[in-house]
Amino acid sequence: MSPSLPRGVSKPLAVWLVMASCQALAVPPPVYRQEVVVAGSSFQGVHGLAVDGKGHLLASNLLGQSVHSVDLRTGAVTTLVGPPLGGADDLTLGPDGSLYWTGFFTGRLMRRTPDGKTRVIATGLPGLNSLAFRRDGRLYVTQVGRGDALWEVDPRGHNPPRQILAGLGFLNGFEFGTDDRLYGPLLRKGQIVRVDVDTGAMETVAEGFAMPTAANFDARREHLYVVDAVRGELVRVRLATGAKEVVAKLPTGLDNLAVGPDDQVYVSNMVDNDIRVVNPTDGSIEPVVTSRLSVPSGLAVAPEDADERLYVADVYAFRRVGGRDGKITQSTRVLSTPMTFPMQVSLSAKHVVLSSAYLGNVQVLDRASGDILRTIPNTNGVQGALELPDGTLLVAEATPGRLVRVDAAEPAGTTVLTEGLEGPVGLVADTEAEEPGVYVTEVRSGRVTRVRLSDGARRTVTKGLRAPEGIARHPDGGLIVAEVGRKRLVRIEPTTGRLTVLATGLRIGLPESEGLPPGYLPTGVAVGRSGTLYLSSDVESALYRFVPVP
Structure with a gap:
């Protein structure tokens, strides 16, 4: 392979995906066209x-x-x-x-x-x-x-x-x-x-x-x-x-x-x-x-962004990537800055929240300037992290199986919201509901769980998945999940748990290794306002999008 033609460029850009559902649907399943956003590499750093x-x-x-x-x-x-x-x-x-x-x-x-x-x-x-x-x-x-x-x-x-x-x-x-x-x-x-x-x-x-x-x-x-x-x-x-x-x-x-x-x-x-x-x-x-990305993992896109620019936790850098054109417009690099190996990313109105099990911490950045505002140590195999409307952080600790709140003010005190989860990895907020909550993927148990923010009460949304990791909300309220163990992208209805397979045969899911927390190198998922789905590939160090076909 020529160094100027990284692996992934020769892959078909259009793949018609077939639905497989555990329940019959009254309407035809959505159909997506798979496209490359950033072609892959032979390495992951x-x-x-x-x-x-x-x-x-x-x-x-x-x-x-x-x-x-x-x-x-x-x-x-x-x-x-x-x-x-x-x-x-x-x-x-x-x-x-x-x-x-x-x-x-x-x-x-x-x-x-x-x-x-x-x-x-x-x-x-x-x-x-x-x-x-x-x-x-x-x-x-x-x-x-x-x-x-x-x-x-x-x-x-x-x-x-x-x-x-x-x-x-x-x-x-x-x-x-x-x-x-x-x-x-x-x-x-x-x-x-x-x-x-x-x-x-x-x-x-x-x-x-x-x-x-x-x-x-x-x-x-x-x-x-x-x-x-x-x-x-x-x-x-x-x-x-x-x-x-x-x-x-x-x-x-x-x-x-x-x-x-x-x-x-x-x-x-x-x-x-x-x-x-x-x-x-x-x-x-x-x-x-040559490569364009190092290890793309967590993904986020602002719901109001018509250009659907992606925030990419690239492990050795934090990057901004055009969801439509694949152009990398901003990179904050580790070692030469205080940034510490980002693996998950989420957005609030004013902040970017990065988390890393590599060095064990959560970092809060100013969304406009990119300045690092806070660094909070966490050595419990930290995975997804969100900023809640009151400014506190919600953090998934994969190793002990907990969701914890971190105070907005310093010093950053921690309170356990719920425990007994089996490898919590991905988080997505549901804070506008009558009873605000958060959806979490459990890589070990194969569940998607909703946790109520007021008291930590849990409800199983669906089970029987194999190693679910990345999760995002579709504009219509559906949950999009990377089911890494079956190498597919699925949609889950949050009220019924009904599952629809959107894509199969995906190049995701490096095997877990000894000495690493559950879901260590997470597969990221994001959804743009157009309904386009975005997915990171740890196997190929690539980014893909799935465009809805009218």
Whole structure:
């Protein structure tokens, strides 16, 4: 596949969808025409890179739970390890040609031998992030975020991991030099350090970075190339003096890099979900794999907006996308701003509410300016979040199965509205009813439930669904739900629970992975004032619309 023709462009743009209902209807079912809003990608935020010496670049795909190979001649992307085993934050090749990768969420270190056998060689290391071999074949890994330590791991998995250092300041993408010392960045300290893994001695090589995320040697091993995620810079560091030189300026969100034998530097950007190659002699930049979105999840559209512009929680960015033309008009990027990995989005008259189980918080933004007004920590697998008319927030906590109210004023006190839900994910308000309430999808139980706001009383609207996630209100009052387990889009009548299937065979629903809350990467649904339905695809990193046919 050419990098200029992402996956999804060749899909038929018109798909006639057939209704299947659990009850006979008096009127013909609605018919929709499926269209692409934003075409997809092979990745869901690309991370670690490694050059295999055979004309391919290996790339890790954490949220997509895959390991890929990119043909550097054609840009074609193939999958080496698919979900759920391939949830890799970083990867490397061992001396025998085995592929090793780190599971950030699972805390597992994986190995795939040249004959294709895959096995777990280490467990119990949450936040497992970067890894590299020393020249003598010893393997080292780090924990970042969910831990902060450097470990030595048996490459064959016969012996338990041995901790070398702890509390370093998040040692990320590193490499060993010809002196058998480890060279890598400390994210929290803005430094590049050299570590003697035998003694634990550590010294600073260079400093003054905003957020260095990875460092690799050039072909002569005289310089280190460093990517700075916040400044979007590729920096060359001279080992002998620590002197720094900016080689190329790129978009912010850089995650990792790999240096080829010809000294070409391949750089991954998780925000833009792409890979570029930099020629360090002149700083020129060329695309290798391109994308328009990273990981589109939650969706919202203002009911009064005739242009039906979409608010997209794109995990590594918050974006505005034209529902009719697919044009991306605004992006707020993580790392370089205080925004924290948005996965769900909702709108009120003045605010945008974002929530994220990635770093565990809810954020309230000014809808006009985009300024972040509040950040409220929540580590209970937070999913959907709404602002109610009185200014309080209603938040779905997927892990304990609760809906909680969060006070409008600071400090933000929390009150449980209802509990006993089984994986609440999607929320949509019904606050104009005589008894105001909210509809919630329960991914574990397969129910859509209405919760009364006055006292938390619950009523089952429908059951028997398989992994319902995104939910939205149609202008006529119907509920539109992404039934991820059956890969279809359904309509539910809120008073009777009657179900109508609107679309089937959808490319949605990456498998759940160990260490993640229910419905972790939600499939988003939104409905425009025209009745057009919008859907995010986590499998394809794409956006689709379903236009009603007269």
